[in-house]
Amino acid sequence: MTTDARFMTTRSTALCRRPVLAYIRTMVHTPDDSALMLRYKDGDVAAFDILYRRHKDAIYRYLLRLCGHRDIAEDIFQEVWGKIVNARKSYRPTAKFTTFLYRVAHNCFIDHVRRNKRHSNNTTLEPEFHSDPGETLESSTERSLARERLLRALATLPDEQRDAFLLHEEGGLSVDEIAITTGCNRETAKSRLRYAVNKLRAAIDEPAEKS
């Protein structure tokens, strides 16, 4: 680090200790989800835009993996965000926003399953593989096969175990939050997650053991 750079770092640190700049620093700091939702509650549409872009892909994949059908997943996805938008006025940050969001998504999926009793686990999804430019054909094929096996194993998991795994992977929820979201106790959520991970690991390791 040069002398100028060290001076600038020291100076900026000293400035940021001042109250005004500390306030500015809090403004620059990325707002958390609850703060964004509260801003949206107050009429700030831009806050919702940030919130939506932060969570949209994870929620979409969560629903996509649960349903196995892209169209149905899109319908439920729209329904979920519609409920979030409508809950704007009554929103209170009592829990983590992610827990709130995934609970809404989980409930929407359960409602969809109840509405359509013909729900089947048959997935129509084709995995989107993106091979690395420097990857050899053999390793690329092996990777794609492993991913395909994982996807198939994920589709064959029981709904509750798949739900727990997806909430953990996509939503980043803890076991307690999974228990809250799915409406079961902590031990049940924990065992579901463990069973799901074990089955998926077995599916990934299976051909390697055979070879």
Add this chain to the structure above:
Amino acid sequence: MTTETNNSDTRVSEAYRALATETTPPELDDTILKMAASNVPTRYARVRGWLRPVAWAATIGLSLAFILEISRYQDIPVAPAPVIEKVEVRAISHDAAVTSTDEDIVSRKLNKHADAPAAGKALAPSADSAMPAAMESAVQMPDVATDGAGVLPETEETVRLRASEARPAASPAEKKEQAEHCDAAARATAESWYSCVEGLKEDGLADAARQELDALLNEFPDFREPDPDR
């Protein structure tokens, strides 16, 4: 957190991360963002929400105020219009132009008092309210008089007489006050009252004497004015 990390195998997570690359379609994003924007009322919409109740409240308030004002004016009896008496200019020169100018000035002053919105003053114009007009006209008189050629300056008595004559039609209270040139002691008996009237005549207050004499005859109808020839 360590328990959760143990539960979720790292390799499984990495494999799933590599698999999970799906993103939402852009049209779905647009739909949801539009829905979110439409759910939030704009500032104009908020103002518009208040506009109608405020307009109704203002209309009702103004109507009530108007009705109350109208009813207040209806309760007040209309005061009789003041009678403008012709001002006699007791100047040596009876210039017609000067007389008409005096009349105009006096009538303007009286009209100004008659148009005044104060209903209380219209009901019973006191001597204080009437006096300034008369005094103003009296003060203006010499100016007007000096305009005419060959007009002599007026005496103090002339000014006072004109002021009393230029006074608008007095109310009954004022008339009574004006009529009472003789005090209560003089009015006690017909004879003493008549002697007071005589005194007024001697002082040159013919009008006052006449008014007092009329009042005397009203009060004592059986009184007979002594014959001056005797």
